[in-house]
Amino acid sequence: MDFFKYQGTGNDFILIDDRDETFPVSQELIARLCHRRFGIGADGLILLRTHPDYDFRMIYFNADGAEGSMCGNGGRCIVRFAHDLGLFESETRFLAVDGEHTAAVTEQEVSLKMNEISGIEQHPDYAFLNTGSPHFVKVVEDVESMDVVAEGRPVRYDDRFAPGGTNANFIEPIGANALFVRTYERGVEDETYSCGTGVTASALVAHQQLGMNSPVSIQTIGGNLRVSFVANSDGGFSDLYLIGPAVRVYEGSVNA
Numbered sequence: 001m002d003f004f005k006y007q008g009t010g011n012d013f014i015l016i017d018d019r020d021e022t023f024p025v026s027q028e029l030i031a032r033l034c035h036r037r038f039g040i041g042a043d044g045l046i047l048l049r050t051h052p053d054y055d056f057r058m059i060y061f062n063a064d065g066a067e068g069s070m071c072g073n074g075g076r077c078i079v080r081f082a083h084d085l086g087l088f089e090s091e092t093r094f095l096a097v098d099g100e101h102t103a104a105v106t107e108q109e110v111s112l113k114m115n116e117i118s119g120i121e122q123h124p125d126y127a128f129l130n131t132g133s134p135h136f137v138k139v140v141e142d143v144e145s146m147d148v149v150a151e152g153r154p155v156r157y158d159d160r161f162a163p164g165g166t167n168a169n170f171i172e173p174i175g176a177n178a179l180f181v182r183t184y185e186r187g188v189e190d191e192t193y194s195c196g197t198g199v200t201a202s203a204l205v206a207h208q209q210l211g212m213n214s215p216v217s218i219q220t221i222g223g224n225l226r227v228s229f230v231a232n233s234d235g236g237f238s239d240l241y242l243i244g245p246a247v248r249v250y251e252g253s254v255n256a
């Protein structure tokens with residue numbers, strides 16, 4: 001079976017051109033392919049399929065092999081993959097688990113439009129919102145020295161977020177409109193080098209709690225992203241874009 005490996009600021013994915021819909025979907029196979037020792041190794045696996053009304057359809061699976069909610073970095077990577085396959089020139093429209101997305105590509109970046117957010121659930125020491133995936137966001141002092149797994153895993157499984165659980169983001173302001181974000185990712189069950197829906201959520205919380213304005217620059221372990229948005233008077237957000245690099249690393253073939 002042929003596959004392509006892409007990464008978006010270190011969040012890495014196996015991409016499969018499944019326009020013929022022959023990929024044998026199973027939780028066991030996908031978990032094995034994503035395994036860092038017994039498989040190719042990735043934070044997730046993404047199928048590119050056809051759709052009569054869109055340039056393509058995105059189906060996302062977390063590294064645990066289960067079909068996931070929206071993946072922002074994976075969305076940027078499948079846009080780069082579709083462009084590499086020649087499916088569009090510079091702008092595209094595709095269907096994902098949370099509905100329609102548009103995106104634009106340049107040599108350096110992919111700009112992905114994220115779905116509108118109705119509002120942020122603000123608690124005394126954290127915020128919670130869904131940017132296509134559920135995110136707990138907490139402002140901390142020294143994010144670089146945190147043990148993100150030790151702090152993030154209990155949040156991911158906390159009863160407050162049952163039954164589906166949540167991703168956990170820890171954010172630190174590093175400039176007027178800049179953050180350092182680290183994320184424990186649900187379904188990977190580890191810290192990832194970046195999380196697209198997570199940095200999107202973090203930027204909106206930084207606007208609301210820290211007074212940051214669009215575009216917010218985000219440093220992650222895996223590289224730099226930008227999030228631009230319009231804050232609406234009703235507390236929601238629109239014109240939400242996740243912008244940054246998405247790169248093909250290699251292609252290969254694997255025994256299914």
Ligand SMILES: N[C@H](CCC[C@H](N)C(=O)O)C(=O)O
Binds near residue numbers: 070071072134188195
């Ligand atoms: N693990 C996430 C989905 C992928 C999110 C992340 N990879 C991104 O770039 O948004 C979840 O189950 O909620």
